[in-house]
Amino acid sequence: MQYTETGGHQKGFTRRNFVKTSLFSIMGLLTSGSALFAGSALREKKVLAFYNYYTRESCHVIYNIGENYIPRSLAVIDYILRDRRTGEIKPIDTNLLDLLYNLKTRLNSDSPFFIVSGYRSEKTNNFLRRKNRSVAKNSLHIQGQAVDLYMPTCRLSKLRQAAVELKGGGIGYYPTHRFIHIDVGSVRYWNGS
Numbered sequence: 001m002q003y004t005e006t007g008g009h010q011k012g013f014t015r016r017n018f019v020k021t022s023l024f025s026i027m028g029l030l031t032s033g034s035a036l037f038a039g040s041a042l043r044e045k046k047v048l049a050f051y052n053y054y055t056r057e058s059c060h061v062i063y064n065i066g067e068n069y070i071p072r073s074l075a076v077i078d079y080i081l082r083d084r085r086t087g088e089i090k091p092i093d094t095n096l097l098d099l100l101y102n103l104k105t106r107l108n109s110d111s112p113f114f115i116v117s118g119y120r121s122e123k124t125n126n127f128l129r130r131k132n133r134s135v136a137k138n139s140l141h142i143q144g145q146a147v148d149l150y151m152p153t154c155r156l157s158k159l160r161q162a163a164v165e166l167k168g169g170g171i172g173y174y175p176t177h178r179f180i181h182i183d184v185g186s187v188r189y190w191n192g193s
Helices: 015-030 071-080 094-106 122-131 156-166
Strands: 002-004 045-052 058-065 113-117 146-150 170-174 179-183 188-191
Touching: 045 071, 045 094, 058 071, 058 094, 071 094, 094 146, 094 156, 094 179, 156 170, 156 179
Parallel strands: 045 113, 170 188
Antiparallel strands: 002 058, 045 058, 113 146, 146 179, 170 179
């Protein structure tokens, strides 16, 4: 697992604690006697990589082996996708992570997802709504079930098309702002600016 931090730190979740958590995650992955990882060579290892556009933090983690989610890896993802304005962290829905994994698999890409917006607190969402009325009042970002992203190695239109083909939730296309919105709500599609 890799983690890079160039920004500040979250209250209660310092860089030192984060590094400790990351090291324990690595040790857990290497421990051959662990019940969670017993026989893991025969199970699919799901890997995701993220780069937060605004905080310049990144991660590359195995977040799932077989049917088992790895709590420490999920904590790393939650941290990278936190509300950058308030610093609040909320668990990201594992259905969303699986949808992103399926998307990167469909694209046959190991490139990280560049995150424009992950989890949003209600305070941040209300702030964004005052600036732009197209921001949903009950956005799935508030639930940790949506993300706005792009991949520098993939045309935005191709990324959108691959996401639409998965039929895993809502897909918003924002070519002017150079990102797509993906959520695990009802299947629907829209074009933004």
